Amino acid sequence: MHVTTEKFHGRAKKAIANKNLQGGLFIIGKIFTAMRDHAMAQMPEFEALRDQARDIKRHTLENLDTYLQQFEERVIENGGRVHWARDGEEANRIIAQLCKEVDAQTVIKSKSMVTEELELNPALEAEGLAVTETDLGEYIIQLRGEKPFHIVAPAWHLTAGEVADTFYEAHKAHGRTERVEDKVKLVEEARIVLRERFKKADVGITGANFLIAETGSIALVTNEGNADLCATLPRKHIAVTGIEKIIPTLDDLALFWRVLPRSATGQDTANYLSLYSGPRREGDADGPESFDIVLVDNGRSDMLGTAVEDMLRCIRCGACLNACPVFTSVGGQTYGSVYSGPMGSVLTPALTSVSQAAMLPNASTFCGKCEEVCPVRIPLPSMMRHWREEEFSKHYSPAAQRWGLGLWAYAARTPWAYRLATTWGRKVLALMGGKERVAHALPFIGKGWSEKRDLNVGEGATFLEQYERRKRRGGAKGERV
Amino acid sequence: MSAREDILGKIARSRGASAGTAKPAPLRPALGAKEGAARLAQFCHLALSLGCTIVPVREMRAVPASLAHALGEQSLKGDVWLNDEPQLTALGWQEAGLSLHSERGKDDLDGVISVTGALAGLAETGAVIMQSSAVHPFAMGLLPDVHVAVLRTDQIVAGMEDIWPLARKAGGNRLPRALSLVGGPSRTGDIEATLVMGAHGPRSLQILLVGEEAEAALEPN
Known part of the structure; x- marks a missing residue:
């Protein structure tokens, strides 16, 4: 995982001066937080569900090895395979190998932050595979060669006009000669181009929002239905996710399916809440011939038993980004990490190092709004403070700042x-x-x-x-x- | 050492320090615990708010004629792709003036009108529950432009927890390969946070709700 967090200040200045970007950030900061509040009001039990979500995740992390092994057993019973990857390089190698097994040439993907973290796409492209992102937002930023702007809404920093320019250039090769700026027409254009890729692809790669130990299933949450097409049409389905995504039972999943869409976008439900439990069964009318799950560690097991263990509860809803006064001023790309906002400021130093990512935990006013909205009640501000303390004690902070703080400490x-x-x-x-x-x-x-x-x-x-x-x-x- | 042993070993070594948090039995919210007429009414209300259409049908036998009428009202042609569920194939489709198609390839299903049953309806969210099986190619709920789901009122369950036993039964004591809670037609908000329908999946999800009480459930209070 490459980070460029040291350029935070310069990018922040540019972001604040960018009017289009500020428009998008306004929508996130105002409308999305209001929609979340509205969705919460519709479910009076929501606070109690958050407590339960926290406790289920805590319990699971305390027994992580047991649940992962149970999950593995069930996947094998269902006719699937589980692959373990210590780091990004190993994960990418496994996935490329799985694609080679079926002589794949084309891959379709649904949005997965873990594969962004692994930088999977360039690794597969280096092996000669053609990779297409199919979540509309991810597809747009893939065409533009950018990193996601928000973990849930990757292309919200762009105007319809900018998307129109990108599509006009990219879709000439598909015989499209008109530049359209109408949003409905833009969605239609992407649908037509991507539909052909869906039908022809050899391999479908998805993430997994949750892994269910009880049944060996992966759970996916989308509004577009692209993950379901990825998991159904190609010959092979590969799901790539972090080891911390596991939960014990289907009833636990019901709880998280209630909490996630409401926290993420203020929706009572996402359009497609899906469970996939193995390859095509005997007698099934369709489905992939093989089902492989790649469980990625990449620094996660090192977080267990440390001051940032609670971060492993994160379900990537993005509520803390939407609530954050810093994120809604500078946007996700300023952070220089695929994980941005408060959750990114805690997770990025854990997955890389404090010396590489110290800027991020400092990009906070400690207002506490992130912790207030977190569906699994992660104490984000105190963990950002932990990283600041680490940064200070390891002498990573700038000399003037250290000198000033030292002077203050002496006087106090x-x-x-x-x-x-x-x-x-x-x-x-x-x-x-x-x-x-x-x-x-x-x-x-x-x-x-x-x-x-x-x-x-x-x-x-x-x-x-x-x-x-x-x-x-x-x-x-x-x-x- | 293999990656598996490495990772599991690291996790095991980190254990012990943390206290034993008991796993709570997840509570079921009131939204997912409705009974009787209230359950049916909530399903209809939420499915409509997700952008589905609902056509009430008094009995199974009347499904083809109701569908032919509904398609006619939308100026859609009567070419439909029916899945292989016996409760549907036994009905008189030709008599209702509909032409049935049985091709199942990806190109064949792309952009058509599919007619399928469903495992259940979920009153908690208004979703239609779809599952893969021998008689239902899962792509029939994904590739067509119009997905018509035939759902009996007695198939509507209260909460998500009620789906699992039904799905396990259908899959032969385990979950089927694919199980989806489909909450209305596919949509996206990825460009300027503006909601646009018909992103990748069907552009419309039309529910034929079969049962004597269906019509009354749709009437506004």
Whole structure:
């Protein structure tokens, strides 16, 4: 998994200046959070379901090896195969090998964040396979060579006009000569082009929203129905997912199917909630000849028993992205990781390293909205704080910041130094503020502040000075001063 | 060491530190626990709000004529692809003026009108439950432009939990290969968050709801 999180600042500036992008972000921040609230109001048990979702995931993670082995047994009973991959390279090698087994040339895919994490598409293309994403948003960003903008809505940073340009260029080869900007026509155009790919593909690759230990099934959630076509039409179906996606039973799945669409898009249900349990059965009228599941670790087992273990409960609904004031200002591509927003800021350092991804846990105001909306109640802010502490203790943060924090820590622990600094600081600021009590240009570290805004300077004495004065005026021990 | 042993070993070594969280028995929300007429009415209400159409039919025998009438109203031709469920194939389709087609290839099913039964209807969400079987090619619910699902009112279940026993029974003591809760026609919101129907699956999902109480359930209160 490659990350470019160090370019966060530069990309954030560009994103804030991009009017089209800001329009899309407004919809996510306002409309999607409102739709989620509405969906929650329709189900009075929703808070209790969130508690249960958290506990089921906790229980499953505490018994992860047991449930994974149970799942594997059931898959084999159903006539499928399970493959284990320690890291991205191993996963990609296994998947390419599975495609070769059936002499595949063309692959259709439904949206899977794990395969984005693995960078599967370039790995398969290097083996000579033609890979087509079929989720409309993923298809658009695949044509443009971009990373997903949002884990649920990958192409929401684009206007219909930009999509029209992309389709016009890409679909010339399919005999389409008209540039259309109407959204209904754009969807129709993609449907026509992708339908042919669906019918011809040798292999269908999907992710899995959940793995069911009880039955050896994979559960998929889509609105377009593309995952179902991927799992039904080609000769071979390969499902690629992380080991943490497992849940014990079908009744547990009912709970997560109630919680996921409501949290993700505010829908009471997604259009296609599907379970796939193996290859075509004897006598079945259709279905793939083989069914392979690739279970990917890629850093997940290392998270068990650590301060970020709770992150493995994540069901990738995107509610924390929609609620986040930072995400809804800068958008997903600013983060430089396929996982963005609060969940990405916790997960990315865990899957890569703090030194590579330290910028992300710092991209938070700690307002706590992410934790408030998380369907499995992941304490995202405290885990971001954990990464910040790691970053500081491992000396990854910039020298000026470390020096400043060190100075602050010294003052906070040394009363005389603190008093000296605040007393003189107040006097200097009061002088700079003059009669209007507003400082326009601060020196040193304050420059960053005053370049963009003024500083209202305080009036009168510091709290400690006032406290001392009142105490001297006669506040006896134990009395209010 | 194999990757499997490696991963399972790592997981096993990390165990012990965590406390034993008991797995709760998931609760069933009121939305998924409706009975009788309320269940049927909720199914109709939610299926319609998902963008399905519902045509009430008094009895199974009347299904072909109702379908012919419904297709006529939409100016659709009476060429239909029927799956192989005995309860459907036994009906008089030709007498109702419909032409049946039996080709099953991917190109044959692309863009047509399919007529199938369903495993169940789900009152909790308004979804139609489809499953793969010997008599139902699963692609018949995916490739056509119009999917007509024949559903009896006594097939409507309250909550998701009620689907599992039905599906296991149909699959011979285990789940069928494919099982879908289809909540209306395929749609996407991927361009500018605008909802557009007919993304990859059928553009319309038309339910023929068979039973004496079907018509009353559709009447607004």
